[in-house]
Amino acid sequence: MEPDLFTAAAEDRQEKDPSSSPLAVRMRPRVLDEVVGQRHLLKPGSPLRRLVGEGGGGPAGASSVILWGPPGTGKTTLAHVVSKATEKRFVELSAITAGVKEVRTVIDGARRASGGYGKETVLFLDEIHRFSKAQQDSLLPAVENRWVTLIAATTENPYFSIISPLLSRSLLLTLEPLTDDDVRGLLRRALTEERGLGGALSLPEEPEAHLLRIAGGDARRALTALEAAAGAAIDKGEREISLATVEETVDRAAVRYDRDGDQHYDVASALIKSIRGSDVDAALHYLARMIDAGEDPRFIARRLMISASEDIGLADPAALPLAVAAAQAVAMIGFPEAALTLSHATIALALAPKSNAATTAIGAALEDVRKGLTGQIPAHLRDGHYQGAAKLGHARGYVYPHDVPGGIAAQQYAPDSVRGRRYYEPTRYGAEARYADVVDKVRERLRGSGAG
Structure with missing residues (x-):
């Protein structure tokens, strides 16, 4: 969409009086060297450097760029930096509000600007x-004919959300979540630089740490919270931004939780133990503490996958696929939406029937193996496909279970050293009750071979 007179006037006013712009806008990098994080994209000779004309021009064969990463990692910022560095006309659209009509208007304007x-x-x-497939299709002529240099931003996996023709004509750049050190550096620059707060206020360690937790790796969120806290501090006549002021302005109490310290493991442990104990409300409380403290959602998802096998197992065979699906969804969408997925999985696991039979079974089997109870594999179970196996008696006498009524062949499977050992002891909880009936019948059938 072409900028209207009001937008142009606002931009002109911001250029003449930068203080009228939000802090996040004022601190937006002007050149690539000011970009926070994303070091893998900013190396000398990288595609992004070449795109802005450093080291040999733009990347060969790419007429568009797709920036993929979590919110607040600098996608919009990079687009602005590229446009300024190349001195090209810059037009911004949001797929939330724009449609095919707006896209065509921009493309027509681009063709006029290029020709005229x-x-x-x-x-x-x-x-x-x-954008729907049809809406994305409307971009293809402009990309193919180089009427525009398209820079598209997405928080979702582009291989699932962007049509193949557009993806194949694009340079895909993956942005990584900002670290606390990245955001901390940005906050300190905003405090001291003239275009920021110009050294008018100081920020002690405790409120700074709370701002980092609030930000959760999102630079824009961090600067917005800092600006609000700074405004409140100035109104109070203070020269220092206190923790109380930060809490007051962002309407959130400081969570006593250190992602790298003891509390990190204590809260994670409490989450899993609450799920194990089927206390869904306690589990959600600890999940909320981890989310609010800026915990990596992938770490939480991994813990849930472990819990699904460790504490639920075959009592609810759907628990593990659900936890895996949650982990995949979290990796694709990130926060804040990932909180919904983690809540979904946590509730399901907490309310599922519980069994640690799979956990104790592998534990007992490993204990025997580590004691040296390995023994020789029965000859009829050994590989008989290679030349000479028959002479060694390998696979001789093996009974193919599919040829036996009921599909269970009464023959010895375990080595003599652990013959008759029972590792799996199913519970009578949930779906595992069915496995308990099955395993008793199978063991009885196998005992007919003397294997029990």
Whole structure:
């Protein structure tokens, strides 16, 4: 969408009086060297450097760029930096509000600007994953004919959310979540630089740590919270931003939780033990503490997958697939939406019937193996496919279970050293009750071979 007179006037006012812009806008990098994080994209000779004309021009064969990463990692920022570095005309659209009509208007404007003024256009399309296939198709002629340099941003996996023709014509750049050190550095620059707060206020360690927790790796969120806290501190006539002021302005109490310290493991342990104890409300409390403290959602998802096997197992065979699906969803969508997926999985696991039979079974089997109770594999179970196996008696006498009524062949499977050992002791909880009946019948059938 072409900027209207009001938008142009606002931009002109912001250029003349930068203090009228939000802090996150004022601190937006002007060149690639000011970009926070994303070191893998900013190395000398990288595609992004070449895109802005450093080291040999743009990347060969790419007429568009797709920026994929979590919110607040710098996708919009990189688009602005590229447009300024290349001195191209910059137009921004959001897939939330724009449609095919708006896209065509921009493309028509780009063709006029190119033909009439020789000015190339950068089209930044935010949240492209929200465009339908038909809407994405409308971009193809402009990309193929280089009428625009498309820079598209997405928080979702582009291989699932962007059509193949557009993806194949694009340079895909993956942005990584910002670290606490990245965001901390940005906050300190915002406090001291003239375009930021100009050294008017200081930020002690405790409120700084709380701002980092609030930000959760999102630079924009961190700067917005800092600006709100700084405004409140100035109104109070303070020269220092206190923890109380930060809490007051962001309406959130500081969570006593250190992602790298003891509390990290204590809260994670409490979450899993609450799930194991079927206390769904306690489990959600600890989950909320981890989310609010900025815990990596992938870490939480991994713990849930472990819990599904360790504490539920065959009492609910659907628990593990559900936890795995949650982990995959979390990896694709990130926060804040990932909180919904983690809540879904936590509730399901907490309310599922419980069994640690799979856990104790492998534990007992490993204990015997570590004691040296391995023994020789019965000859009829050994590989008989290679030349000479028959002479050694390998696979001789093996009974193919599919040829036996009931599909269970009464023959010895375990080595003599652990013959008759029972590792799996199923419970009578949930779906595992069915396995308990099955395993008793199977063992009785196998005992007919003397294997029991």
